Amino acid sequence: MRPISAAMPQSRFRRLRASPAVRAMVQENTLSVADLIWPVFVRDGVGLREPIHSMPDVNRLSVDLVVEAAKEAADLGIPAICLFPYTDASLKTVGCEEAWNPDNLTNRAIRAIKDAVPQIAVMTDVALDPYNADGHDGLVRDGIILNDESVAALVKQALVQAEAGADILGPSDMMDGRIGAIRVALEAAGHKDVAIMSYAAKYASAFYGPFRDAVGATGALKGDKKTYQMNPANSDEALRMIERDLREGADMVMIKPGMPYLDICQRVKAMFGAPTFAYQVSGEYAMIMAAAQNGWIDGDRAMVESLMAFKRAGCDGVLTYFAPRVARLLGGASPV
Template sequence: MIDNSFPGRFPATRLRRLRGQSWIRDLAAEAELAPRHLIQAVILREDDALAGPIPAMEGIKRASVNDAVEMAQNAWKNGIKALALFPHTGKEARDPEGTAALDPDNLMCRAARAIKEAVPQIGLIGDVALDPYTDHGHDGLLRDGEIVNDGTVAVLTEQAVVLASAGYDVLAPSDMMDGRIGAIRKKLDHEGFTDRMILSYAVKYASKFYGPYRDAIGSRGVLQGDKRTYQMDPRNSAEGNREVTLDLAEGADMVMVKPGMPYLDMIARTKAAFNVPVAAFQVSGEYAMLRCAAAEGAFDFEDAALEALICFRRAGTDMIISYYATDAAGWLNQKSRFP
């Protein structure tokens, strides 16, 4: 007969003792969530007609350059250390080669210069990919119905230099072309940008959770086909380790898992295997689900939104890109603790 009074068993051991009051829950907490862990995602716009809400993303609007400056100032005041910028591009500015990506006076570049002038201490992360600029909506060059790898990489290296010249501290290739990290690192170093970091979207899945984002950047109805020939298959996990291994060997300073919450296993696996800075992107579909559920009365948005972020931290992320990062920082600052 088992003696349940033996140490390590009930009733001698009662795990609820460590949950009974808020002070002991805080002292015993395994994961911390603070503003410094968050990165504010910003969707930029040119046209005042685009100032309204983004479909399926209640509370999120595209930002003009002036708006982006204000967002940067507010983010910094709330303890946010970096912004991740993405451009909306109208159909008239898109072409098969994505040439607007190489314009040193494009929306991304003008926004970076304005933000750095106003808030020089904040970090800027620039998206390196062609999907906001191509008329077919793909992250690479389309040739005879196929996304070509090496030709795309040649353009991405030039785009990375354009963004670095505009003031971006971190170049974040999100395209998933093979070999692009090494090529970008070599080009940046050759051009004198040896101090610029690379955040590789190393584990990026071909996901349905990106839907609202495609509205946000003007790709809805533009994309021809899908991105499964270059983004990862959601059925795979070991493949993600191979991607991270290659990207780190080519010179990536940090790696990304995207989407976030549906792939918490990949966050944990990546952190455990490589112990390098790991970022997660809480993508537009994740945000939309939280908002829609809250609107239906399923839960309080603020509490659920913070719980979602602490899940990323528990899984092993060092930094989280989120559309409500600044709001979350404000909530955390007011509460002084996780709820």
């Protein structure tokens, strides 16, 4: 595209900003409730709502309250909810066996939500870190994160989530080859309609800290995740990762974190045209909330502006902890 405009005074860009009506007519991007996926944290127990101090207004919820959250999401028009488990330390092992227990927290929550709110899409996290005594997304031996052995474990985890009724699987582990292996296993098991949203470009980021608090992984993690998550300095590599995952059977792709990687979002959408999502991660959320609580920024305006940035970069949707708040602000349907 080559923009053409007359010189002043024939051309005055401010004419198209002069009133709310005119601004709305020429607005290039819109944000709607349909763009949102709400990540929620589930814990064991009944009637429990446990605040996460590094994520203001976000709580760990027992399964019964996760169901209530799903009902709230459906009432607000939010199309999907994404589950992350807070696993008791006694269930974390080096073999991560709890990951494919059909009755683990995630699978119980999936069944409860689908029984109560069948119209909402349930997305899950496919990774071993919530169940790993070493805190890593894959199996660990002698300090090395094992790729192929981890993929086999992730396939078992994905199958029990699909069996429980998950609509979308979100492999966030970043092991090589896991999308193809999961897709083949889903087809063989008859789960041909279960979608995969691959965390295809997930960076080894400093913005994940509050999330690790939320799932109880902060103290468990031994070392770092730089051997399998991406180097923040790389962008061409992200395109190779996306292409590989699409070829292996991913239906949708995700960039994580979000705002620091808008350039990746834009390049991915422009190059592949596939459904492209971003995760506005815990650190991004916490920064906006902390600044708003200190009176340094307008929280609602910053929230909407941050989400609009994803749409401007070409994203089809965003995983965000702001989902219910922005949905209420939008009135459930009207885009901004």
